[in-house]
Amino acid sequence: MDGWIKLHREWLDHWLYNENRPKTRREAWEDMLLLVNHSENEVLIGNEVFICKRGQSIRSIDTWAKQFNWSYSRVHRFFKLLAKEKLIVKEDIKKSTRITICKYDEYQGERRVNEEQMKTKQKTRENQIEINKNKKIENNGKRYLIHSKKIINSITNNDPYVPET
Secondary structure (H helix, E strand, C coil): CCCCCCCCCHHHHHCCCCCCCCCCCCHHHHHHHHHCCCCCCEEEEEEEEEECCCCEEEEEEHHHHHHCCCCHHHHHHHHHHHHHHCEEEEEECEEEEEECCCCHHCCCCHHHHHHHHHHHHHHHHHHHHHHHEEEEECCCEEEEECHHHHHHHHHHHCCCCCCCC
C-alpha cells in the first residue's frame, strides 16, 4: 500500500484515542510519531539543556511506559526491537532517553513538498480528464472522436457535425 495520511496532534486529546488500556505496538508507534518534535527545540533536564531536533523526543522510559500503559521492561524491549528494525535510534542521555525516528521526514514531509506533490497530481488528473473527454463512439457504422458536447448533440439528432474553424 502506498501513500499516507495526516493526523493532527490534537487527536491525542480525543476521547476515542484515550482508552484506559495498554496500547498495541502499532498504537505505541503511532504515539511516537505524534509525540516527537516537529521542529527543533531545547529541553531542560536538571541543569543541562539538550537540543531536541525534528523527529526526536527526549523522555524517560518511565514517561513512555505511562504513555503506552506498559511496564518499563516492555518499553525497553519494544525500543530494542524498533532499533533492530532501524525504525528508531535510541540514545541514553543524562536521566533520560533520546529517541530519533528514522526517516521521520518521509513519514511527516514538509508542507511545501506535499503541496508540490498535490499540484503535480492535480495536473496529472486534469490531463487525464482531458484525454477521457476525447472518447470514440460509433453511430451508423461511422466512428467519431468526441471532443465536446456539441458533437454528441449532432450525432444524437442526426445532424451533420461541422467542426468550428
